[in-house]
Amino acid sequence: MKYVKAVWDDGGFEVDPTAYLAELPRLGPDLPPGARSFATDPGHYDIAGATRCVKDLELAQVHVTTDKSGGLVLDFTPNQFKHDSGLRISYSGVTHFSIDYENSIDWMSADAVLLDEILPEEDGGCRHEIALTDASITVRCADLQAVWEDAT
Known part of the structure; x- marks a missing residue:
């Protein structure tokens, strides 16, 4: 990520969105x-x-369309101690999607979100990067819709 800080540091995570919020x-x-x-x-x-x-939030599911429509959906479940709802992010016009595993934190049962960052692309779309505890997700797309959904 360019502005958001989300790094593993001496046995813990350091997260800071301050620089991104200043640029937003x-x-x-x-x-x-x-x-x-x-x-x-x-x-x-x-x-x-x-x-x-x-x-x-915890990454729960990834839905990738196979019909070349450029659709992608990421589902996140709520953290029981913090969130009332889960989050579904639906991407349109996806031109790139990757999950890169970086750390090896075997004491965590699921990949949790540290922070994310959305930056504009020259083509009018955007790049969404999500730092997880054990990986990072990058999506380049035309746009996205984020909907908080009740956890039932």
């Missing part, structure tokens, strides 16, 4: 509408308090 007023107008709405949501980076913060 400049970057936001160049993001597609759905991505802009998600990135600028007031609770998105409120690590200490918001139930709508992405931190600590």
Whole structure:
């Protein structure tokens, strides 16, 4: 990620969205509408308090279309101690999707979100990077829609 800090450091994770939040007023107008709405949501980076913060959500499922429509859906389950809802992110016009495993944290049963960052691309789309405890996800797409869904 370019601005958001989410790194493993001496046996713990260090996360800090401060630099990204400082750039977001400049970057936001160049993001597609759905991505802009998600990135600028007031609770998105409120690590200490918001139930709508992405931190600590757990990656549950990845749905990739096979019909070349460029669709992709990532489902995240809520952290029982923090979130009231899970999160579904639906991407349209996907041109790149990857999951890269970086760490080996065998004491965690699921990959949890550390933080994410959405940046505009020159073609009018965006690049969404999600740092997980054991991996990172990168999606380049035309736009995305993020919907918080009740956990039932």
